[in-house]
Every structure is written in C-alpha cells, then in structure tokens.
Amino acid sequence: MTTTDTPTTDTPAKTTSPKSTRALARDRRRQSVARFWRQYRTHRAGLFGLASLALFVLLALLAPLLVGADVQSVTKAPGRPLEAPGGEFPLGTDKYGRTMLGLLIWGARFSLTVGFLAAALSVAIGTLIGITAGHYKGWYATVIMRVTDWFLVMPTLVLAIALASVLSRSIWTIILAIGVTTWPTTARLVRAQTLAVESRPYIERAKALGGGHTHIMTRHVLPNVMPLVLAQTTLVISSAVLTEATLAFLGLGDPTVTSWGGLLQDARDAGATTKWWYVVPPGIAIALVALSFTLCGRAVESVLNPRLGVSR
Template identity: 75%
Template sequence: MTLENTPPTPAVPAVPAATPPPRSAAGLARARRRASAVRFWQRYRTHRGGLLGLAGLSLIALTALLAPLLVGSDVLSVTNAPGTALESPSARFPLGTDQFGRSMLALLIWGSRVSLTVGLLAAALSVAIGALVGVVAGHYGGWFATVIMRVTDWFLVMPTLVLAIVLATVMSRSIWTVIVAIGVTSWPTTARLVRAQTIAVESRPYIERARALGGGHRHIMTRHVLPNVMPLVLAQTTLGISAAILTEATLAFLGLGDPAVISWGGMLQDAREAGAVSSGHWWYLAPPGIAIACVALAFTLCGRAVESVLNPRLGASR
C-alpha cells in the first residue's frame, strides 16, 4: 500500500483540563491576606534598621518570657538575697547586686516583663482610643466632630507626662493605674492622624457607591474606612510603645509605680534612693537605663520601617 492510499488517522478528542473548584469568599480573603503579609515582609526586610530592631525585640521578648526558667522567682526576695549589698560586678554577679544583695542581672530580666507589658498594653489602649475618636470625627463631621476635635486639641496641648502624673497620683498605685494613665493621655496624636486619613478615604468614589446601595454609618466605618486606616494605626502603635515604656519608667522613677513589682523604672528609683549616684555605684544605674534606651530604640526602628513599608513615598523622601 502506498503512502497516498493510507487512510487518515482519526483525531483523538482532547480531554478538557480539570478546572479548580471555585473558592469561597473566606478563602479568597485569606489568600489576599497571606499575599499581603508576604509583600509586607519582602519590603520590610529591605530595611536594615527595621531588621536590627526586630532582632533586638525578639531577643528581649524571649528573655522576658523565659525569665522564670532563666533566673527563677526566688531572686526577688529581699530576705534571702544571695549576695551582700551593692557588690561590684563579678563572675558570680555579672552586673553586681542592689542594696538588698539581689542580682542586678536577675532583676533586669524580671523587670523586662513588666516594662514590656506596660508598654504594649498602654500603647494599645492609646491607639484604640485615638483610632475610635479619629474615625468617628472624620466620618460624621459637622458640629459633633468640631466638639470632639476641640477636646482632642486640649489634650494635645497639655503635657502628657503631667496628666499621667496627676492620674497616677489620684488613683491607686498599681500596674493597671500606670497603663490607664498612659493610655488616656497619649491618644490625641493618633486621633488627628486617623481623622485626616478617614476624611481622605471618605472622599473616594466607592464610599459614595456604598452609601447609594444602602450602607449605613456602621457598615461604612467598619467595612470600608477602618481597613484603610489600619496600616496607619499599626505604624502608630509600634511608635507609641517606645513612648509608653519611657513614660512608665519615668512614673516609676518618680515613685508612682507599683512598689510590689520589679520594673526598670523602679530599679532606677531604688538606685536613687540608695544613693548610687553620689556613691559611684554605676552598676546600679547603668543596666536599667541602658535597657530602657535599647528597647525604646528597637521599637522606634521597627516603627520607622513599618511606616516606610506602608507609605513608600515616605521612604523615598528619606
């Protein structure tokens, strides 16, 4: 049989590729959040200062969490102190001892738990109040927003530390008092920033479409405005933690903290009362002061990096 007389081979029908099942709305939302988190990390890791601050915070946070395992809780006792009063640094006590003979290194590790807790909770309370006030004022506007912003301006011009001292003085001396005192006095800056961002978001066309489709005030604020101001809130939170830690240390140094707990500011106050400045016992003053400065610097570096990631124009201007 010649090639010309060969019958043509019948075409095999192509098997259609299996199409993936449609994803639910919740699955799509999770995928978008994961992709957003990946993009955020890819941009964040380009900032050397942010990575340095994150590494320092991770080390300090891990040390604070493992404090009961690293040094135990018996090191806080003033009656069973392992050393003598105000020993200089040695192999047994790398950072010396305090006026009761307790290890300064152990006290420093335990103090990180209180200082970090107060800083995180106080900053969260401050940002929550500021975000709520800013979103409400920016959304409603009119005389209501004018009254709210005049109250905000009054808090803004008043010294935050003075208001915190007044609240810590009239309330009972405890950690929660310090948290409330810092949180309710440091929110105005966040409120003004969030209000400006809310006004910018409210002017976008999709907000008008949401109103035309019957979206109420609560729907617009929670589903449209709040997600758009959350990056600003996140950046403000990271920057506010360092300020809260410094304020807590100041209140404790002035004797307005909880005397029953160990914090870095309380350690400075104890050193002042023991006369460490005049007697030259530098190991009583230097460790808590350096720890406060390092944590504040680490949070500031992280906050600046977060700002640059969430606002690329800010990073370009720098």
C-alpha cells in the same frame, strides 16, 4: 438484521470549582503579608530593631525559667548589698544584695507589659475618636477635636503624673494613666486618613447601595486606616515604655513589682547613683527598647508609605 447501538457515556470533564470568598481573602492576606515582609527585610535598621525586640520579649517570657521568681525576694538575696560586678554576679547586686542581672531580666516583663497594654489602650481610643470624627463631621467632630487639641497642648507627663497620684499605685493605674493621655496624636492622624478615605468614589457607591454608618466605618474605613494605626502603635509603645520608667523613677509605680524604672528609683533612694552597675544597665535596657520600637515603627511606616523616603 438489526443492530443495537451501544450507549456511550460521556465522561464529564473535571472542572475546578472556584475558590470561596473566604479562601480568596486568605490568599490575598497571605500575599500581602509576604509582600510586606519582603519590603521590610530591605530596611537594615528595622531588622535590627525587630531582632532586639525579639530578644527582649524572649527574655521576658522565659524570666521564670532563667532566673526564677526568688530573684525579687529581699529575704533570699544571695549577695552582699551593692557588691561590684564579678564572677558570681556579672552585673553586681542592688542595695538588698539581689543580683542585678536577674532583676534586669525580670523587670523586662513588667516594662514591656505596661508598654504593650498602654499602647493598645491609647491606640484604641485614638482610632475610635479619629474614625468617628472623620465620618460624622459636623458639631460632633468640632467638639471632639477641640477636646483632642486640649489634650495635645497639655503636657502628657504632667497629666499622667496627676492620674497616677490620685489613683492607687498598681500596674493598671500606670496603664490607664499612659493610655488616656497619649491618644490625641493617633486621633488626629486617623481622622485625617478617614477624611481622605471617605472622599473616594467607592464610599459613595457603598452609601448609595444602603450601607449604614457602622458598615462604612468598619468595612471600608477601618481596613484602610489600619496600616497607619499599625505604624503608630510601634511608636506609642516606645513612648509608653519611657513614660512608665519615668513614673516609676518618680515613685509613682507599683512598689510590689520589679521594673526598670523602679530599679533606677531604688538606686536614687539608696544614694547609689555613683554605682554604675546599679544605674547603667536599666537605663541602657530602657533606651534599647525605645530605640528598637522606634526603628521598627519607621521601617513599617516606610513600607506602608514609600513616598516618605525613610532611610534604610
């Protein structure tokens, strides 16, 4: 009697496929951001600065809904000129009878926009020059760093005033004037960090494996200098907001838009510097935004480089 063996099929065990390189990179970035936020939350001053910035940005974004564009119109001014603060106008009115509270909220759009864009231009120029000067070295680094030193010793505000005077008065002129005069500090910091990064062994291995200049700078140097660039950006924005207010106060801003510096200039031109509601609110707004960015920058710098020992 013959027996037939029943074939048995082995069920293959379920195996978990390894994550792709992109998934692993996303997980690492997510963990890095979570770790950064946990450390950032321990800085009370940094949290205060972040909350203040979030409030100013929210007011700037919602300005058309909160006060409307007509608040800037001289012909549609709802009050009397230089009216003191009261029930209808909590911060009084300007020399045209426009509500100061509405102008203050609307002015946040221009001041913050100039601060962000000018800082982006400044940091981009400084980062490009710093990385290339630290990577190529030789005569190129010597020439470009001497130019950087020349910009460093020249008064930034004087250069910005000179550019704003010869160019047309617009928002792009202000951004250009601030951006091309404030990059040297970033360039020197990034160059120093680039030199430190390129002295590490894995850079030599990348070169030995055939990595070109562009590959080294974009794939190895840039990611390592980005934390420094991020911290520097917050500080540059603070300086850009102050410089924009100064240029507007000197009459070099865009006359067609409302800005905090422009409000101070209007108060001076109208001889209303004794009217506190015309001068104090824009000045406090400028000081708070600059302080908030500075506090955020110090907190970011402390998280990225704990050896600095920045007070919390």
